[in-house]
Amino acid sequence: MWYFYGFVLLAGIANAIQPGMNGALAKNLPQPLVAGLVVGAGTVLSILTVGLISGRLSLPSYEQATQIPWWAWFGGVLGGGIVITQLLIARQIxxxxxxxxxxxxxxxxxxxxxxxxxxxxxxxxxxxxxxxxxxxxxxxxxxxxxx
Incomplete structure (x- = not known):
């Protein structure tokens, strides 16, 4: 399991680089929030690709979905907030x-x-x-x- 820390280390490096990349995209597009849509599309494509290659992509059944706590469905909204913050604030500070x-x-x-x-x-x-x-x-x- 030690290699998990290596993946987290790489994610941390990406986390440091991503705001600059997203900020540059936002700065050079006519509207900065359009960059968020580009970032979101890249996220969807990345997850879809890894999910299909690894065979770990399937939709839950209705019964499975109803067993998930209501608040668990809103993690993507928090992720969107992080990306919006990157787009609008990271370059300034x-x-x-x-x-x-x-x-x-x-x-x-x-x-x-x-x-x-x-x-x-x-x-x-x-x-x-x-x-x-x-x-x-x-x-x-x-x-x-x-x-």
Whole structure:
């Protein structure tokens, strides 16, 4: 399972690069939100391609769909919000502060999600070390954003 961390590392690198790419696209199109549609189409094509190649693509039955919590269907809306933020804000504040705030907010939120076992995560207590790590990230982002 160690190789999973390699894929996450690559996703993190892509997460740092994507706002610049999306911002450049938004800047050079007549309307910046059109870039979001291009990004969304690329996302759909990527998932479709990997799903078809791997054989891991099928629609749920009605019964399966009704067993899924209502809130689980709205993750794509959150992803859309992230892309819109990339398109409209990332270039103005810079790559380091943008990604620093994005990741740090995600880590701080994740500590709470893990602690309470919300939105489908197993419970993992918010230990002193986890909280301290989150606080250190906040301080680090503040330093990066100030300079």
């Amino acid at each position: 810079g790559a380091a502060p943008f990604l620093g705030v994005l990741v740090t907010a995600g880590v701080a939120t994740s500590i709470a999600l893990d602690h309470f076992g919300w939105v489908g995560f197993e419970q993992h207590p918010a230990t002193l070390w986890r909280i301290l790590g989150g606080l250190l990230m906040i301080v680090g982002v503040a330093v990066v954003a100030m300079t």
